[in-house]
Amino acid sequence: MGAVFWRFLLMAIETTTETTLTPVMRQYFAAKEQYPDCLMFCRIGDFYELFYEDAILVSRVLQLTLTARDREKKQPMCGVPYHAAEGYLQKLLRMGYKIALCEQMEDPKQTKTIVRREVTRVLTPGTALDPTLGAEQSNYLASVAVLGAGSARAWGLALLDLSTGEFRATEFGGAEGWATLVDELGRVRPVELLYGGALLGGLGTSGRLGLGRENGRASHDAHLSDGKAVAKMGHPGSGVASGSGIASGSGGASGSEGAFEVEETSAGLDGIRTKTALDGALAGRDGAGWA
């Protein structure tokens, strides 16, 4: 995940060798560093603007005109008017992209210097409600966790439909655990799937949420040492998160040994629009979290 950001920054540094970054671009990069896997919609006046690779990608998939912010045309940019943004956002979400909205936090009339900008909300297929969602359809956001090793390994699955508030969880164990989990996902057909790393952080803290008992350090470590085995088993998304066009950079099961198994196990996961590895962006800032 971080790799994407650094590529961005490198691109920016190359293009602005003679000048330093403008204040707006500094804000932009600060936001982008926080949410590297999101398309950054940066509110500037009456527009949401996108820069660099985001701009190139969005201008292509939404048929927008690609312009540039600087005279040398080395900072690609495109934008949509804020009052008409809804349609564009929905379109991108339906394609499986994640979007961060970076808003102006102060009234430009009230301040003499540059207005403060902050990411106020991240939109993902599982969290932003699609107004065209059919009455009978559900909009599940799913999350997968694995605990233990060997025969004691258990796969946890949680499902949340924000449109109705339905929230449930289950778990599978034993030799068939993984296969059953994949089958269950194929049956439930979530639009977004969370998996992997941040679950490490979640282990020590889930007790505070009253979700279950406090998990000890032992299982935390067990999970850590388990990490590789999981990747080899073909954790969905470890190699395919780039399907959305945002490179995952998290490597995963690309080795020849693991590849077949990924094919095997992701069989039921066609319908999922976004697969989010939780390790990068979220786990890093887990410190305070939760409470």
Added chain:
Amino acid sequence: MGLGGHEAASVAAGALLHYMRATKQGGLEHVDGLRFYERSSCLELDAVSVRNLELVEPLFSGESAQTTLFYTLDACCTPMGKRLLRASLLRPVSELGEIEARLAAVGEAAADLRRREGLRRAMDGVLDLERLLGRVAMDSAGPREVMALAGTLGCLPGLVAAVRVFERARWRELGESVDPLTDLHELIVRTIAEEPPVSLGDGGAIREGVDAELDELRELSRSGRQALVAIEERERARTGIGSLKVRFNSVFGYYLEVTKANAKAVPADYERKQTLVNAERFTTPELKDYETKILTAQERSGEIERRLFAELRRQLLDAAGRIRETARRVAEIDLLGCFAHLAAMRGWVRPQVEVSGVLEFAQARHPVVERRLEESGGGRFVPNSVHLDAEAGPAVLLITGPNMGGKSTYLRMAALLVVMAQMGCFVPAERMRLGLVDRIYTRIGASDNVARGRSTFMVEMTETAAILNTATARSLVLLDEMGRGTATYDGLSLAWATVEHLHDRIGARTLFATHYHELTLLSERLARLTNLRVTVKETAAGIVFLHTVEAGPASKSYGIEVARLAGLPGGVIARAREVLKVHERAETQQVREASPERTPQMQMTMFTPLSQRIVDRLSELDVDGLTPRDALNLLAELQRELKA
């Protein structure tokens, strides 16, 4: 929150909540308390079966949803009911008591048109309670949505009354447990104006009499506006300009507008504000004064409206749990009403559900195909019967016959009827008896996945492996043309061994459709296996499909006949017939070479319809009544037939 001991589940749920926080999702008050669910606490359907049986989505994306069981069963009145129907299709019940309770309730409502219609009409105005609540929680609900919520809440007392006229236990439970939420309804109606504006910012969302200060401010701005009208009239009289207007816009506030032609008649105390192409705009100290008064009043009343609306929202969200609980009950009521409606309108019958190994139905119809035939005026669905008994036999039905004959439809029908019965729905049949099924397995049709680099055969074997590894004596297994994806003898051998395993080891109720006629010989060895065939009539013009299923093995496959119907060139058809003959002869050769010490099982796999016919003739022969000359003639005849 009820997840005690389920560590992995709670970690997954925790991560999910953490994600909500990290992506700054506000307003999660409507989210339900976390519930733990067991996949195995219902009739299990794996993802493959859900897809193959087209329970909720058509097999090929992009196709019309009319091929799904969901579409056929969806007579629900509310969005909650529709969602529950969809969820129930994916998780039919596996517990006898629950099924019986539902069937009893459905039966009562199905038999009573007046009360049933009363019930369904009571749900007319019920909108999507859960999603409206969701919008309130996420603060995307305006005054109109809140009023819509009130409209739905207003229907609840009527619905409760309509439920209470029924007597069955399930209806009584529902009638007693639905919270009609009258307090919330009153609260909203008391607070929000009857016809509120779309957006809170437009003003006028809060009803008169709710807040004294608000009413006062509104009165103030109303009288202010009247004063403006008075000013307009007075100024027209004073200046003699008939077209003089007092207007408002958001940039300049209130102004007096005078057309260019009349600009000369403007008195000196007017202050110029703006010049347009054909008009001049002015203001006066008096106008400014009113403007301040009106705008301040509006601003202040806007603040009050926002505060009152936020208070209302908070109160509604405090009751989120009650609203959700009610929504759940309404969904159940709706679903039972929907099943009753279908049973009555379509003449479906109540299945007899029990704990046994029986699956039996008479004159059953495929609900989806039947409905599609009706809608397209394509004629009547030909009903069929099934008798399976895992304990007493037959546990395995082996169905042979031509393509297009209705084998797959027969298989699917059996599975759909089981799903429907275990949801508590009546079924399209004359009668049905069902021993509870714990899991339905399907291996139907070819789902090739070239993109993923998996061949048809690989997919097929993976699915078959899953069945053989996990099916139980309580399962229902459907296998359609298993083994056809590979070389003939490999496929035949695999199919053969699979049937034996299902019959001997697992004992699951199994429907096995195949083109391998050799398999029909298994009925001699396997006591609980019965042969069925789909019937065709051979006429001069070709074959006619009768779509009925009857006892006995099919005599031949009619593959070439079907190909001819499909329009293969005449030359190809003729040549295919020649090749077929050569192959049948070659097989006979192999049968002859099959030495006696080979196991009988191996010989049987080599039999084909042609050799079978000769064997049949020999076995039917009355040797004692045969003259030596007849015997020689018969031998010559048989030889001719083989060489032909």
